Amino acid sequence: MNKKSIVIAVVLALALGLGLGAVFFPKVNNNFGAIKWSGATNTSISVAITSTSVLSANPAREYASLVNTGSNNVCCSYGTSTGAVWGKGVCLNANGGTLEIIPNPDTGTIWSGVIGCIATSSTSTIAVSEY
Numbered sequence: 001m002n003k004k005s006i007v008i009a010v011v012l013a014l015a016l017g018l019g020l021g022a023v024f025f026p027k028v029n030n031n032f033g034a035i036k037w038s039g040a041t042n043t044s045i046s047v048a049i050t051s052t053s054v055l056s057a058n059p060a061r062e063y064a065s066l067v068n069t070g071s072n073n074v075c076c077s078y079g080t081s082t083g084a085v086w087g088k089g090v091c092l093n094a095n096g097g098t099l100e101i102i103p104n105p106d107t108g109t110i111w112s113g114v115i116g117c118i119a120t121s122s123t124s125t126i127a128v129s130e131y
Contacts, residue, residue, distance in 0.1 A: 040131040047074050047119045047126050053081030054126050055115040062110065062131055064101040066117070068092035070124030076117040084116040092117075094124065 045054045047070070054076065055064060068074050076099060077089035090099050103110045117126060 040129055043128045044069070045126045045128055047117045047124050049119050049122065051077075051080070051082045051084040051116045051118050053114060054117045054128055055130065056081075057112060057114045058130065059112045061101070061112045062103070064128070064130040066092065066099045066101075066115070067127045068094060068097040068124060069127050070094060070119070072122055072124040073097070073120045074117045074124050074126060076115050078111060078115055079113050081114045081116040084118040086118050086120065092126075 045052065047054065054066060066076060071094050073091060073094050074097070075084060075086050075089050075091045077084040091097070092099060101111050
């Protein structure tokens with residue numbers, strides 16, 4: 001913003017009763033506002049070397065995250081609770097690999113189906129949060 005633009009914005013904001021905060025700290029209007037943690041379900045799931053269900057279908061889902069807190073890599077597949085295959089889907093590295101499920105910014109829709117995961121050589125742990 002140049003000086004002239006700032007002056008016009010300040011005058012307009014004050015004339016509309018919005019205050020100076022509306023000029024210098026505009027409200028962002030998108031689908032990614034503050035994360036609502038009240039009512040969240042937080043679990044820890046052991047993922048074996050066979051496909052393990054980590055997230056059930058939930059048509060009311062607004063957000064979900066899967067964090068591999070274990071020491072083995074894990075691969076996760078959308079749409080199956082028992083058919084995850086190593087090397088396919090979304091692979092989460094050991095010690096922090098993360099998958100976030102958020103609404104599509106264009107449509108507002110979100111994946112509401114099941115997710116299954118499988119570990120590499122031995123069991124790993126996935127921290128799951130959903131609301």
